[in-house]
Amino acid sequence: MSILSILFPNRCPYCDKLIDMNETECSVCRGKFPDVPHIRKLAQGNVCVSPFVYDGTVRDAIRSLKFRNCVFNAKSLSGQMCRILQKLYGDEDIDIVTAVPMSRSSKRERGYNQAELLAKETAKLLGKPYKELLKKVKKNLVQHELNGEDRKRNVIGVYAVTDKRLITDKRILLVDDICTTGSTLSECCKVLLECSPADIICTCAAETSAD
Numbered sequence: 001m002s003i004l005s006i007l008f009p010n011r012c013p014y015c016d017k018l019i020d021m022n023e024t025e026c027s028v029c030r031g032k033f034p035d036v037p038h039i040r041k042l043a044q045g046n047v048c049v050s051p052f053v054y055d056g057t058v059r060d061a062i063r064s065l066k067f068r069n070c071v072f073n074a075k076s077l078s079g080q081m082c083r084i085l086q087k088l089y090g091d092e093d094i095d096i097v098t099a100v101p102m103s104r105s106s107k108r109e110r111g112y113n114q115a116e117l118l119a120k121e122t123a124k125l126l127g128k129p130y131k132e133l134l135k136k137v138k139k140n141l142v143q144h145e146l147n148g149e150d151r152k153r154n155v156i157g158v159y160a161v162t163d164k165r166l167i168t169d170k171r172i173l174l175v176d177d178i179c180t181t182g183s184t185l186s187e188c189c190k191v192l193l194e195c196s197p198a199d200i201i202c203t204c205a206a207e208t209s210a211d
Contacts, residue, residue, distance in 0.1 A: 078121035119175035
């Protein structure tokens with residue numbers, strides 16, 4: 001056992017119980033994970049698949065990742081995202097994994113982009129490259145403070161591609177932390193589709209039915 005593991009032991013993202021260094025969550029919480037994936041059809045015709053509903057201990061785990069610097073939580077959440085991707089798509093190949101971007105100022109303030117952490121961990125588990133295919137080019141309001149119609153308007157023209165050559169004819173996995181109305185993912189898909197990818201699959205740690 002290392003000194004780091006003694007000083008900073010891993011804790012289950014869902015119940016805060018101490019867990020072994022090789023675990024990403026405790027066996028009790030793992031046993032409660034749902035088997036059936038959640039599937040949301042997006043406005044662009046693509047789908048978003050999620051292992052969880054944004055509620056209870058899952059909501060706490062995501063909020064701790066997002067707002068309280070609990071970056072370890074990304075390992076468990078990404079593991080479950082990979083599990084449902086395998087369940088739905090099997091060995092169907094992915095060329096590139098990417099994330100919904102944050103503005104530079106927001107990323108600097110938080111210290112990281114939680115969607116990027118999830119995407120990089122997912123890419124590692126799938127054995128695929130992670131690339132920044134999108135960038136944020138326009139400042140907008142915070143999505144969770146808006147209703148459904150305002151969310152759609154709020155993301156128009158916010159994103160742009162970084163390099164079209166990385167996208168054309170590629171099968172892309174687009175990652176975010178939460179899918180609420182799907183407006184952000186739909187806008188990102190719209191921008192990516194202008195570069196003629198072979199396919200886009202979206203995944204999030206959790207979805208919510210809130211407007």
